[in-house]
Amino acid sequence: MVKLSDRMDKIQPSKTMAVMALAKDLKAQGIDIVDLGAGEPDFPTPEYIRDLATKAMADGYTKYTKVDGIPELKEAIALKLKRDNDLNYSPEQIIVSCGAKHAIYNAMMAVVNEGDEVIILSPYWVSFPEMVKMADGEPVFAELDPKADYRRTLKPFEEYVTDRTVAVILNSPSNPVGSLLDDDFIAEVIKTAREKDLLIISDETYERITFENKYKSIAAYEGGNEVTLTVNSMSKTYSMTGWRIGFAAGAEKLIKAMSKIQSQVTSNANSIAQKASVGALNGDQSEAEMMRDKYWERRDVVYEGLSNLPGIKVNKPEGSFFIFPDVSAHYGKSVNGKSINGSVEFAEFLIEHAKVVVIPGVAFGSDNNVRISFAVPKEEIEKGIERIGEALNLLN
Ligand SMILES: Cc1ncc(COP(=O)(O)O)c(C=O)c1O
Known part of the structure; x- marks a missing residue:
């Protein structure tokens, strides 16, 4: 029998696992999911950097x-x-x-x-x-x-x-x-x-x-x-x-x-x-700047889009590629007899009814919010917001 340290009782398992598992299941079934959960850039590493790594390896x-x-x-x-x-x-x-x-x-x-x-x-x-x-x-x-x-x-x-x-x-x-x-x-x-x-x-x-x-x-x-x-x-x-x-x-x-x-x-x-x-x-910083400009453009799209949805309060991010809307105005509402009382249930609702993945805010210490990533192409963001809007209409 393996005996683990007391330390292990103090460390939290990821609170977002259940949501991600549900999203994975749906994707595996071939369902078209808009994934706004990404925690990393969607761009490839610039080619000149990859070439430098190839050279470093070739040089031993x-x-x-x-x-x-x-x-x-x-x-x-x-x-x-x-x-x-x-x-x-x-x-x-x-x-x-x-x-x-x-x-x-x-x-x-x-x-x-x-x-x-x-x-x-x-x-x-x-x-x-x-x-x-x-x-x-x-x-x-x-x-x-x-x-x-x-x-x-x-x-x-x-x-x-x-x-x-x-x-x-x-x-x-x-x-x-x-x-x-x-x-x-x-x-x-x-x-x-x-x-x-x-x-x-x-x-x-x-x-x-x-x-x-x-x-x-x-x-x-x-x-x-x-x-x-x-x-x-x-x-x-x-x-x-x-x-x-x-x-x-x-x-x-x-x-x-x-x-x-x-x-x-x-x-x-x-x-x-x-x-x-x-x-x-x-080296040349233009690719890093290009990526930044793309996030900026997407930030405007996601901020505009979310601001126009009912019951969503949103701050305008000044940096990073995340936005953290307060969705708690929808807590207490339900769909098909299933009620939403927190960010995990809200994220599950979006997966089921909008086919959109977001990360429950409780993982970041705020259960009133969800995290939406804009490290995804603009078209996906637009599609995601449209779907979220349609799903919110189902709540009563
Ligand atoms: C605030 C913050 N710090 C650090 C990291 C991790 O950075 P690194 O890949 O350099 O370990 C992340 C990645 O998500 C992050 O969001």
């Missing part, structure tokens, strides 16, 4: 590398952080990991003791609380205010801090709400972090997918640099989700600790993907 670049990344990639990252974010980091302050997810996990393991609290803005990306728990910490949720377009928390930030708080995770632009945090709010977080000696972990994975407003890194705000670990990724900007390259930049002491952990768990990130990432960061 297939062995272990330095744990914290090949020097030329760390240099390219330092250059990127200077060019795009106006941040100065030396190579010793940078680590390359197997995705941003891995970098954040390393950071959790490096700074969280048992019972320590980590503040997470809610709605949140699903992995944040689970990673805190894996490090034996306690996630503390600071609710973002939907009336302020999720740009700040409901209460002043300081009120979420206790004697046990060691860190806060910011994610702007956010998955799932697509908001950018307010300058004032960021200043408030930095001030509190400096006063209370907290680490800000800034997950900037969607930094390059922003629309009207240009992104400013948290570490670039006044006083932010010393208290922030800047995390970013190749995954979304360059449509390289499967390549597993992310990175973090911050205090040398923290980066060294993260490298120590990584050295005993995964060693380096994939050597071929690292080599190709150098060219991706240093």
Whole structure:
């Protein structure tokens, strides 16, 4: 008999599994499903990046590398952080990991003791609380205010801090709400972090997918640099989700600790993907910009479309490729005697009656909402919205 650790009781299985299983079943039956659940770009990785990987392999670049990344990639990252974010980091302050997810996990393991609290803005990306728990910490949720377009928390930030708080995770632009945090709010977080000696972990994975407003890194705000670990990724900007390259930049002491952990768990990130990432960061950025422009166009379509549906409240995403409508006005209604009382039941209703897949908001900490991805072609979005509209008419 296998005996599992107590830790396993604390970690949540994915709340979206049932919905995804239902969608899979219907697809397998040949039913035409509009899948708006995607968590990754629908574009292929740009050809010049794939060619660089082919070359790296042909050149025999297939062995272990330095744990914290090949020097030329760390240099390219330092250059990127200077060019795009106006941040100065030396190579010793940078680590390359197997995705941003891995970098954040390393950071959790490096700074969280048992019972320590980590503040997470809610709605949140699903992995944040689970990673805190894996490090034996306690996630503390600071609710973002939907009336302020999720740009700040409901209460002043300081009120979420206790004697046990060691860190806060910011994610702007956010998955799932697509908001950018307010300058004032960021200043408030930095001030509190400096006063209370907290680490800000800034997950900037969607930094390059922003629309009207240009992104400013948290570490670039006044006083932010010393208290922030800047995390970013190749995954979304360059449509390289499967390549597993992310990175973090911050205090040398923290980066060294993260490298120590990584050295005993995964060693380096994939050597071929690292080599190709150098060219991706240093090369022509027009494909990344083209993808961003496409998301922007789709954002307008999905926002317009949802705004016109009855009982749907929606904020306008300023970045990422997600929109997070509040559908709770429909809770308590039913179809064919089956009532809808939460985001899972609403998502199931959409699969059954609209043949559209969305992700229940409860997975991200908000049961009033569902997450819709616009990392899908415009025509699919239009079709999905039309179907959702028709299905809503069935509710009474
Ligand atoms: C907010 C956020 N951070 C990190 C990641 C994961 O990035 P990576 O592929 O670099 O691990 C995702 C992916 O969905 C994300 O939404």
